[in-house]
Each structure stands twice: as structure tokens, then as C-alpha cells.
Amino acid sequence: MSNYDDLKYKEEELMRMNQELEQQRQALKEDYMKFKNKDSNYQDDNYDENLDYAENYDDNEFNDVYREDSDEELQQQNNDSSEDGDFNNEVAIQQMVNQVRNIKSAQQNRENQQPIKYDDKKQEILEQELIVDEQKKILRMQSLKAEALKQELDNLLQQNKMKENLISEIEQKGKNFIDQTKKYTSQIVNLNEKYEQFRQKLQESQQKTKAIEKENLAITKEIESIKKEYRKIDAEANKKDIGINRTIEQIQKLKLEQQKNKLSNNDKQSDLSLNIDQFKKDNQRIEQQITESLQALKKQLKLIDILKRQRIHIIAARMFQFIETDFTKTTDLSNKIQY
Structure with missing residues (x-):
């Protein structure tokens, strides 16, 4: 101018x-x-x-x-x-x-x-x-x-x-x-917010995975304890089988002795018959205990299998749900970041 x-x-x-x-x-x-x-x-x-x-x-x-x-x-x-x-x-x-x-x-x-x-x-x-x-x-x-x-x-x-x-x-x-x-700064702010949200979700997912790992460790410990109990029950059953076998052997020996002493006097025969009856009752009682213990053992084994399957299904469901939700969240977040 x-x-x-x-x-x-x-x-x-x-x-x-x-x-x-x-x-x-x-x-x-x-x-x-x-x-x-x-x-x-x-x-x-x-x-x-x-x-x-x-x-x-x-x-x-x-x-x-x-x-x-x-x-x-x-x-x-x-x-x-x-x-x-x-x-x-x-x-x-x-x-x-x-x-x-x-x-x-x-x-x-x-x-x-x-x-x-x-x-x-x-x-x-x-x-x-x-x-x-x-x-x-x-x-x-x-x-x-x-x-x-x-x-x-x-x-x-x-x-x-x-x-x-x-x-x-x-x-x-x-x-x-x-x-x-201004537009680019607003987009950068939004991306930073989304990144922060994604980072928080990632931390939460990591915490969840850690919790699930802890639960898995607890479940494995429970399974180990159940296996130990099963071994104990199996050992007891084996001991009972050994006792039963011994009683059977004793019964057989008694039968042989009974056959040998069949011609003895009536008193001895009556005592022997009483002993045999007592042995039979003991044998029946032992067999009943064995069958009951075997049934209980079978029930425990079935229960252990059911618990194992349920636990595995629960863990798999949780892991699948966690993976599915995180996968959907990450895909949605990546799509939002791209647009």
C-alpha cells in the first residue's frame, strides 16, 4: 500500500x-x-x-x-x-x-x-x-x-x-x-483411545489366562489327588483279594481235613461242621465286603471319569469362549482402526 x-x-x-x-x-x-x-x-x-x-x-x-x-x-x-x-x-x-x-x-x-x-x-x-x-x-x-x-x-x-x-x-x-x-489430530486421539482400550482388554485377557492357568493347576492337583486315592483303593482291593484267596485256601484245607477226618467221632464232626459253617459265613461276609468294595471302587472310578470329563469340558468351554470373544474383539478393533 x-x-x-x-x-x-x-x-x-x-x-x-x-x-x-x-x-x-x-x-x-x-x-x-x-x-x-x-x-x-x-x-x-x-x-x-x-x-x-x-x-x-x-x-x-x-x-x-x-x-x-x-x-x-x-x-x-x-x-x-x-x-x-x-x-x-x-x-x-x-x-x-x-x-x-x-x-x-x-x-x-x-x-x-x-x-x-x-x-x-x-x-x-x-x-x-x-x-x-x-x-x-x-x-x-x-x-x-x-x-x-x-x-x-x-x-x-x-x-x-x-x-x-x-x-x-x-x-x-x-x-x-x-x-x-484438526481432523487428523482427532483421528489420532481416537486411535490412541482405541489402542488404550485394546491394551486394557489385552491385560484383562492376560489376567484371565493366568487365572485359568491357576485353575488348571488346581484341577491337575485334584486329579493327582484322585489318582492317589484310586491307587490307595486299588491297593486295599488287592489286599482284600489276597485275604480272600487266603481264606479260600484255608477253606480248601479245611475241606481236605474234613474229608480226612470224616470218619472221626460225632463230636469232632459236629465241631468241624460248626467251624465249616463259621468259615462259610466268614467267607460270605468277606465276599460281600469284596463285592461292595469293588462296586464302590467302580462307582468312584466312574465318578472320577465323569469329573474329569466335566472338568475338561468346563476348561475347554472357558478357553473356547475366551478365545472366541477375544478374537471377535480384536477383529472388530482392527477393522475400526483400519477405517
């Missing part, structure tokens, strides 16, 4: 200077018209020739000065355009001062030349006309400068507009980038 303000100030300054020059030109024109009306009857061929000579002389001299000044201005404008149109107000004012100095030097040169022979009034008219022409040339030059400054102002305004559009695009991209950043 500094270039814009500077150019605007320059344009206003040139407009003001143009107005002042226009006012001076109008004043000179009015003076000339007044003087011309007063001396309208005066005609002289020598005056016309001298006037033509003076006009040509002054025009040539002014054209040389104006050409030099124009060359300097063009060089200055080229230098200014090479510097991206950054006109300086002081340079413009210095150019105006140089122009005034050139005009004054031209007037001084005309005064130093050999005076032309014509009347003072006509000489004054000629000088006024020359001044008017110089003012016109200055006005043309200033108008050209004003047009150049206006063109440069339009170019700067267009560049400023392009820069504003570029700034707005950059701001829009920045807003979009900020929105995307």
Missing part, C-alpha cells in the same frame, strides 16, 4: 502543478490578448520577418533544451521502470526544478544574444508567446508523465489485486490445512 499511496500523492502533485501552469498560461494569454487589442492596427513586414526569425530561433533553442530534458526524463523513466515502477516524489520535483532552470537558462541565453531590431512591445509579445509555448510544452510533458503514472498506478493496482487474490488463496489453503490438521 505504500507504493499506492506514493503514486497517488505524485498524481495529486502533478495535477496541482498542471493546474498552476494552466492558470499561468491563461493569465499570459489574457495579457497577450489585451496587448494585441491595443496594438491591432500596427502592421510591419520587418516585424513579421523578425518575429518569424525570433520564433524559429527560440523554438530551436527551446527544442534543444527540451530534447535534452526529454532525454534525461526518458532515461529516468527507464531507470524507474527497471526498478519495478517505484517513482520517488523528490525525483519528480527535482525534474520540475530542472525544467524551470532550463527555461530560465534559455531565456538568459536569448537575452545574451544580439538583440533583434523591433519594437519593445512586439518583443514583449514575442517573449510572452514563447513563454506560452514553453508552458504548453511543459503541460504536454506533465500530461505524459501523468498518463505514465496513471498507467503505472493501474498496473500496481492490478498487481495488488493479484497479490490480494493470492493472499486469499493462501489463507484458504491455510484454513484447509488447519481443518485437516
